[in-house]
Amino acid sequence: TGLGINSLLAVSIAPEVTWPEAMGLVVIDGIIIVLLAVTGFRTAVFNAVPAELKASIAAGIGCFIAFIGFVDAGFVKRIPDAAGTTVPVQLGTDNSITTVPTLIFVIGVLLMGILVVRKVPGGLLIGIIITTVVSIILESVLDLGSSAKNPKGWSLSIPDIPSSVGGLPNLSLVGDVDLFGAFTRIGVLAASVLVFALVLS
Secondary structure (H helix, E strand, O other), X not given: OHHHHHHHHHHHHOOOOOHHHHHHXXXXXXXXXXXXXXXXXXXXXXXXXXXXXXXXXXHHHHHHHHHHHHHHHOOEEEOOOOOOOOOXXXXXXXXXXXXXXXXXXXXXXXXXHHHHHOOOOOHHXXXXXXXXXXXHHHHHHHOOOEOOOOOOOEOOOOOOOOOOOOOOOOOOOOOOOXXXXXXXXXXXXXXXXXXXXXXXX
């Protein structure tokens, strides 16, 4: 359930306000959700939605996330149009999916599917680790680089051996919340619409 709010916050809200202001909107969203839960209104709305609509919403979100994966894997590519938007897509590069990143994507999805169907514990994690290792090896041998420079290169990030196995997260923004800053920066109406969007997500 957190995927909707994460993408909405990162893509739509954060560019309009500062991060502390965005976190303030999330806190307000949380307060509203708690009030809806305490009053029983949230449960009433949840029960009022037909099971078919709930299933279709879940399927729609799944298709959206799958589409993002298809684009990031290079299985489909965005086609720039005259207006400079990139909404339409085509299969692979010039209607061909004959790239190494796409091959690894297809093999990885098939491998994970087989592991899940065979009920292998940690099948998804095993598939992710195997495809990551294969990607790093192939990138070090083939030197494909980014798809910005090489149309048959990697779309999202170039696989490489990590410089460190782990590390501490950047916690500099923890507790840095501006509860009402967004209301003064973009206006009460716009900030209220963003809070409403957060509640819905």
